[in-house]
Amino acid sequence: MGNPHFLAIPYPILGHMNPLMQFSHILAKHGCKITFLTSDENYNKMKTTSIIGGKGKIMESHINLVSLPDGVNPQDDRKDVAKVILSTKTTMSAMLPKVIEEINNINCDNKISCIIVTKNMGWALEVAHQLGIKGALFWPASATCLVSFNSMESLVEEGIIDSQNGLPKKEEIQLSTNLPMMEAAAMPWYNLHNAFFFLHMMKEMQNMNLGEWWLCNTSMDLEAEAISLSPKFLPIGPLMGNEHNIMGSLWQEDETCLEWLDQYPPKSIIYVSFGSLISIGPNQFIELAHGLDLLKRPYLWVVRKDKGDNEVKNSHPNELKGNQGKIIDWSPQKKILCHPSIACFITHCGWNSTIESVCNGVPMLCWPFFSDQLMNKTYICDVWKVGLGFEKDENGLITKEEIKKKVDELLEDEEIKERCLKLMEMVVKNKGEGDNNLNKFINWAKE
Ligand code: UDX
Numbered sequence: 514m515g516n517p518h519f520l521a522i523p524y525p526i527l528g529h530m531n532p533l534m535q536f537s538h539i540l541a542k543h544g545c546k547i548t549f550l551t552s553d554e555n556y557n558k559m560k561t562t563s564i565i566g567g568k569g570k571i572m573e574s575h576i577n578l579v580s581l582p583d584g585v586n587p588q589d590d591r592k593d594v595a596k597v598i599l600s601t602k603t604t605m606s607a608m609l610p611k612v613i614e615e616i617n618n619i620n621c622d623n624k625i626s627c628i629i630v631t632k633n634m635g636w637a638l639e640v641a642h643q644l645g646i647k648g649a650l651f652w653p654a655s656a657t658c659l660v661s662f663n664s665m666e667s668l669v670e671e672g673i674i675d676s677q678n679g680l681p682k683k684e685e686i687q688l689s690t691n692l693p694m695m696e697a698a699a700m701p702w703y704n705l706h707n708a709f710f711f712l713h714m715m716k717e718m719q720n721m722n723l724g725e726w727w728l729c730n731t732s733m734d735l736e737a738e739a740i741s742l743s744p745k746f747l748p749i750g751p752l753m754g755n756e757h758n759i760m761g762s763l764w765q766e767d768e769t770c771l772e773w774l775d776q777y778p779p780k781s782i783i784y785v786s787f788g789s790l791i792s793i794g795p796n797q798f799i800e801l802a803h804g805l806d807l808l809k810r811p812y813l814w815v816v817r818k819d820k821g822d823n824e825v826k827n828s829h830p831n832e833l834k835g836n837q838g839k840i841i842d843w844s845p846q847k848k849i850l851c852h853p854s855i856a857c858f859i860t861h862c863g864w865n866s867t868i869e870s871v872c873n874g875v876p877m878l879c880w881p882f883f884s885d886q887l888m889n890k891t892y893i894c895d896v897w898k899v900g901l902g903f904e905k906d907e908n909g910l911i912t913k914e915e916i917k918k919k920v921d922e923l924l925e926d927e928e929i930k931e932r933c934l935k936l937m938e939m940v941v942k943n944k945g946e947g948d949n950n951l952n953k954f955i956n957w958a959k960e
Contacts, residue, residue, distance in 0.1 A: 515622075515623060515959075516543075516544045516545050516546065516623075516955075516959070517545050517546070517626040517627055517955060517958035517959050518545070518546040518547075518548070518620060518623045518624060518625050518626050518627075519537070519540055519545055519546070519547050519548070519625070519626070519627050519628075519629055519958065520547075520548045520550060520613070520616070520625045520627070520628045520629070521533050521534075521536075521537050521547055521548070521549045521550065521629045521651075522550045522605075522628060522629070522630045522631075522634050522637045523549075523551065523630075523631045523634065523651075523653075524598075524601070524631050524632055524633040524634050525551055525552040525554070525555045525583060525601070526789065526790065527788075527789035527790075528653055528788065528789055528790065528863055528864075528865060529631040529632065529633075529653045530551065530555065531865060532651070532653050532730055532752060532865055533549075533629070533631055533651050533653070534549065534576075535752050536629075536651060536728070536730075536749070536752060537549055537576055538576065539752070539951065540951075540955065541575045541576055543951070543952075543955055545575075545955060545958075546575050546577075546620070546623055547575060547576045547577065548576075548577045548578075548579055548616055548625065549576055549577070549578050549579070550579050550580065550581065550612070551578070551579075551580050552580060552581065552582070552583040552601070553580045553581065553582050553583070554583065554585075555580070556578065556579075556580035559578070579612065579616070581604070581605050581608050581609075581612065582604055582605075583597065583600055583601040583604055583605065584600035584601065584603060584604030584605075585597055585600050585601075594710070595707075595709045595710070595713075598633050598713060601633070601634075602633075602634075602636045605636075605637075606636045606637070606639075606640060609637060609640050610640060610643075610644060613625055613640075613644065613646070625646060626646070626647060626958050626959070627641075627646065627647040627648065627649060627958045628640070628641040628646055628647070628648050628649075629648075629649050629650075629651050629728070630648070630649075630650060630651065630724070631650070631651050631652070631653050632650075632652065632653060632654075632717065632721075633713075633717065635650075635716075635717045635718075635719075635720025635721050635723075636720060638650070638720050638721065638723040638724050639720055639723065641723070642723050647725060647957075647958060648723055648724045648725065649724045649725055649726040649727075649728055649954070650721045650724035650726070650727045650728065650745075651728045652727055652728065652729045652730075653730070653864065653865070654701075654864040654884075654885040654889075655729070655731055655735075655736060655739070655864050655867075655885060655888065655889060655892070656727075656729045656731050656736045656739040656740050656746055656748065657688070657692060657736055657739040657888060657892070658701055658864070658885040658888055658889075659721075659727060659729065659739075659746075660688055660689070660692070660739045660742050660743070661688055661700055661701060661702075661888065662701070662702070662714050662717075662718055663718055663721075663722075663743070664688050664689075665679065665702065665711070665714065665715055665718065666715065666718070668686070673686060674686075674697075674700075674703075677708055677711075677712070678707075678708035678711050679700070679702040679703055679708075679711035680703065681697030681698075681700065681703060683697055684696065684697055685697060686700060689738065689739075689742055691738035691741075692738050692739060693891055693892075693895060693896055695888060695891050696887070696891075698887065699887035699888045699890075699891055700888070701884045701885045701887075701888060702714055704883045704884065704887060705883055705884060722745075724745070725745070725957070726745055726746075726747045726954060726957070727743065727745040727746050727747065728747050728749050728954065729746060729747070729748050729749065729750065730749065730750040730751065730752045730864070730865070730868055731748045731750045731751075731868070732748050732750050732751060732940055732943060732944070732946065732947055733748060733943070733946060734936070734939045734940050734943055735750075735871070735892075735897070735940060736748075736892075747950045747953070747954060748946070748947060748950060749947045749950050749951050749954070750868060750947050751868050751871070751872050751940055751941070751944065751947065752868075752947075764817070764818075764842070764843040765842075765843060766843055766844060766845040767841040767842060767843060767844060767845075768845055769841075770813055770839060770841050770844060770845075770849070771845070771848060771849075771852065773813070773839055774813065774849070774852045774854045774855070775854070777811055777854040778854065779853045779854060780853070780854070780855070780856040781810065781811060781854055781856055782810075782811050782812060782813055782852075782854045782855050782856055783805065783808065783810055783811070783812040783813070783856060783857055783858075783859060783920060784812070784813050784844075784849055784850070784855050784857070784858045784859070784875075785801070785805070785812060785813070785814040785815065785858075785859040786814075786815040786844060786846060786858075786859075786860065786861075786866065787815070787860070787861040787880070787882075788860075788861050788863040788865075788866055789817070789863075791861050791882050792817075792821045792822050793822055794821070794822075795821070795825045796910060797910055797911065798822050798825040798826070798829075799825070799829060799832050800910055800911065800912055800913050800916070801911070801913075801916065802829070802832040802833050803832065803913040804911075804912070804913035804914075804915070804916025804917055804920075805837070805838060805916070806837070806838075806913075807913055807914075807916070807917040808837075808916070808917050808920055808921070809837065810837060810856075810920075811837045811838065811839075812837060812838040812839070813838070813839050813841070813844070813849065814838055814839070814840045814841075815840075815841055815842070815843060815844050815846075816840050816841075816842070817842060817843060818842045818843075823842075826840065846866070846869060847869055850869050850870055850872075850873040850875055851873045855873075855875055856876075856924055857875060857876045857877065857878060857920065857923055857924060858870050858875050858876070858877050858878065859877075859878045859880060859916075859920070860877050860878070860879065860880065861880055861881060861882055861886055862877070862879050862880070862881040862886040862887075862889040862890045862893065863885075863886060863889075864885060864889060867889050867892075867893060871897070871899065871933075871936055871937060871940060872937060872940060872941060873937065874933045874934045874936070874937035874938075875933065876899055876900055876923055876926075876929050876930060876933050877893050877899060877900030877901075878900060878901055878902075878903065878919055878920060878923055879893055879894060879900050879901065879902040879903065880902075880903055880911065881902075890902055897932065897936055898929065898932050899929060899932050899933045899936055900923070900929070901919050901922060901923050901926075901929070902919075903915055903916065903919055
């Protein structure tokens with residue numbers, strides 16, 4: 514049997530597409546063929562960056578990009594996550610069998626052997642099951658986060674959470690004896706305050722259990738206890754180490770900031786980024802601007818063009834007069850985090866950012882918003898102890914004084930810095946385990 518042909522189907526947001534694209538490149542390097550399926554909307558955005566066409570990165574590495582409509586109308590609000598999830602499922606699931614047939618007709622000597630999906634695309638594992646094609650889940654967050662979703666049914670049965678909306682009846686939840694006790698509010702379904710999402714994830718877990726493997730960008734050094742809870746877990750991380758030359762980003766990266774970083778001494782810059790989804794809002798934006806100014810240290814701050822924060826930035830030039838900082842639309846984050854001038858990372862604790870920071874030994878200031886981010890903060894601050902969290906004031910704001918206090922505290926904490934380096938060394942040194950799991954996965958797909 515020849516090398517396998519994978520059909521990769523990420524939920525069409527950056528936090529899913531990026532790591533699955535990176536994983537696809539790794540599979541392609543191992544001689545596998547990849548068809549990467551995304552929404553028409555993202556396909557068109559990708560065409561305007563260097564991901565496809567121009568530099569031909571995808572063609573070179575045997576990754577074929579295809580797209581389907583996600584059924585969201587141009588006038589619809591894409592921030593309505595429930596609408597996007599349902600529409601994507603209805604529209605794409607109806608078309609997928611035909612698309613698979615067409616791909617197989619073109620590749621009759623190398624038909625699709627396995628479908629890999631991310632969260633919210635579990636319906637594609639149902640399609641795979643019906644068509645007799647192998648299926649696997651690529652989970653774009655932590656193994657602990659997946660354990661939490663997989664525990665929802667038993668938490669309902671034990672009366673710990675509500676069966677309709679997942680609201681907890683206790684203040685703290687321990688998912689298993691070896692996992693940390695966590696605030697109930699850190700459960701990823703809880704902090705979305707959304708019954709739709711809870712019930713959707715209950716159904717989604719049934720589909721995800723159709724996958725033979727749960728591929729996770731994690732490692733035993735980071736989450737041994739969670740990984741040991743299911744034989745489906747296959748930790749293939751860390752994917753994000755320093756392999757920064759392969760990018761699935763949808764926005765143009767501002768590479769000029771690397772030269773700007775070059776002029777600063779080691780461990781002097783504060784890097785601030787809240788990933789691809791979050792907008793912090795006007796009051797908080799101003800407070801953060803003042804907080805960074807108070808620090809009297811240089812900073813690099815990503816303020817995305819697509820959201821409200823950019824409007825606040827443009828309408829409050831005086832708040833950003835501090836001569837210390839550089840604000841950019843979108844960074845080459847993996848290159849930033851391994852730059853010697855970076856001292857710490859103010860982060861929303863998205864899983865990809867967390868892994869990228871861990872792999873570069875960069876201490877974190879945790880500013881989680883929703884979903885898995887509060888859970889990731891627990892690991893960063895309480896389990897690995899490689900960062901500190903901010904406290905909110907009575908109005909729910911992280912004040913400029915708090916920002917200054919915590920950044921100063923972190924930068925003076927030699928023990929945290931030492932633990933960061935140790936964790937980085939351990940995770941990077943043991944990467945061979947992830948490589949073995951990758952080979953195991955490819956061999957399974959070949960069978
Ligand atoms: C989403 C969810 O919000 C997050 O909680 C979940 O863990 C993954 O899916 P996102 O918010 O985008 O992800 O955060 P994150 O997981 O950190 O991913 C962001 C990615 O964009 C990272 O790979 C990061 O390197 C990249 N990035 C971010 C850039 O390349 N440039 C930037 O300026 C900012």
